[in-house]
Amino acid sequence: MSLPRRLKIFIPRQIKRWLPTSLFGRSLLIIILPVAIMQVAVTWVFFDAHWQTVTSRLSDGLAGDIAWVADEYQADPSKPAVARLAKRAEDSLGLSIDVWRKALPANRHPSLFARVDRTLDKALGEHLDNPYWFSTTRYPAYVDIRVQMKDGALLRIIANRERAYATQGHIFVLWLAIATFLLTAIAVLFIRNQVRAIERLASAADAFGRGDDQPDFKPYGAREVRQAAQAFLAMKSRIQRHIDQRTALLASVSHDLRTPLTRLKLELALAEPSRRIEDMKRDLSEMEHMIDEYLAFARGEGGEAVELVRLAGLIEEVVEGAVRAGGKVTLTADPSLSVSVRPNALKRALANLVMNAAVHGEHVEVSVRTTPAGGVEILIDDDGPGIAPEHYEDAFKPFNRLDESRNQNEKGVGLGLAIARDVARGHGGDLTLDRAPLGGLRAIIRLPG
Template structure:
């Protein structure tokens, strides 16, 4: 059976504006449909109900205005105008006054809701034959509508309550809609945040465990699926810890078993009569011991050592002094207050490998460090040797690869120094890369978390 899987394609410009976090996407999934629904309901309300009610009210007000204008035209005397104004005030709540010799205003005032202007203008145009002007904004007369009609004697001004022109309770509906949307959004934020926090804690615990930091206080919580993922993580963490403990015990036993015969051989050579053959055997034993040390260091990895915040200068100075005693020429430039999260013994072993590798292929080694812009520390190990072609930088990190074609062969090395150093850096959440050195050789860039 062939299954066809449909996939919604979102245009790239829209993707740039979409949230990338789980919290943002979950909130968007919940809030966006609610907002669209509220907008649709509001539009339907104003289009089907509020507009209809406003049109009916405007038509009724326009009819009363037309009656008042026609009544005044039938008898424009002051006495008749007084009677008309009194009757309109009592029965229609309209205030009527004559502005003799006046003309209609030139400008037009727009109200907050354009539908009011359209409805009232349409109703007055249908009922009145004379020119007219109206102001429904309420700037001069709050909660009232100012209507002016041109008559031969001047302008007949009619002031009417606003609720006679349109439904004034529409804003209450909008407030309810907005309030409900805000309430639903707040509830969604509260519940989504609680679910996302459980996933964030699981991610933090996994990241910390990957860097060798054990968060003993972590416990599964949150939704059922998140708890299942957390329990699976704890089970995996326990299996990995048992494996590390078993491997550490095995390596300790192997180290002891291998060093015992080596020690006996070295002792026998030391007690024997000196000869060129014995000197060659001693060199072979020394090389064998060095190779075993590198193999065990590579296999040991983290070795169960806890990562912690450490001041870098004493560690780096100790490694550089050891390299100088071995005959390397090392220049040191490092700040006094730089710190990083690392495993001290693993870091010293990795840095010693980098310095030893640089010293084996160059005359001068320079070790420097600086604070990284995004947090953490950069440590640079430069040499003035032949370097490595850029297209073979990644190849240099492969275990047991010495790149003899591009650099002089290190007789004591087995091609594990860079692999051990990168394994240490990545185990802490950092990285080790290679670049061309300003000294002309190779630069190793070790980035450590701060």
């Protein structure tokens, strides 16, 4: 009978929930689980076959000796005969015999290994017709066995524990446990060393993605890990060479474009004032702003070093610039909060967001809060028309302006949000949009701790 399709999928998912997610944990599970299963199987076979067989034979032999002692006592229960029987049993069988005038105990203290009691009980039941009682826990090294005789006497036999069952089984289990522990320790050391190489590679790749450099990173570990690390270094070198070439090209383009723009601005400044001249100045100013945004988007801020800065002070500079431009902006931030960022890059991203909010809304609120994970969130809220939730991701596309949801920004070219998100992700964080409590748009910059 085959399982339903839904059940076939459900069972592996339930199992996966309990499996480790890290490479170290999974590698350890691959090694430890088979070893543990093998050890359990060996232990089970040992106890179920060898140990049980030996214990059964020992218990059967001891029960036979006790039956012989009981028969000899019944044949002649006189004191001289009992004394001779006790001496023969001690010399030949290693049994200590005593005769009491008591009844059998009512209770028995079971052993931790119930199989020991069951085996001995079965053997005594097969060899004795008289009522009996025994205890494997009363004395550490001995077994106490008592047989009720027909004349009312209680025959007490003390036998060495080794005569009842194999006492060396725990030593086997102990050595098995020690071997398992040593194998596990060796596996942990070797796996940890291999995983550490992968972790260092991942850390170097993550740092390079954020614009940081780790010059001390060197490939090590297993051959496959070293190959991956060498491929990463080669890729890093190619990307860095491309960035350097692009930076040099952009510097040249910036110089070549700004030179004629400067000449045009100078000629317009010297020209006779007129309405046409003012229109040309506005077009020239818009062209200069567009070139600045194009170059900023293409250049990025990857070459800037990371610094520990006071976040409130950095945001205050951005807010002051927006206020000077005519915006109504308020700031709420902890003055003592410091973060490791690229200051100019973050300042440019915040300026884009704050100025965008100031253009589309009358009031702008900037606030800072910490996250439970130790990171920081910068919130920019405005009371403008906002953006429909289904267009949030479209707003981050380069050269995209959502004029239907927001008023037309004549100077904008649709790169402000794209640049801001690029900066946030370059710091290992992100930029998202949401509905603002003021009724407009909320921009959230998340930075890691």
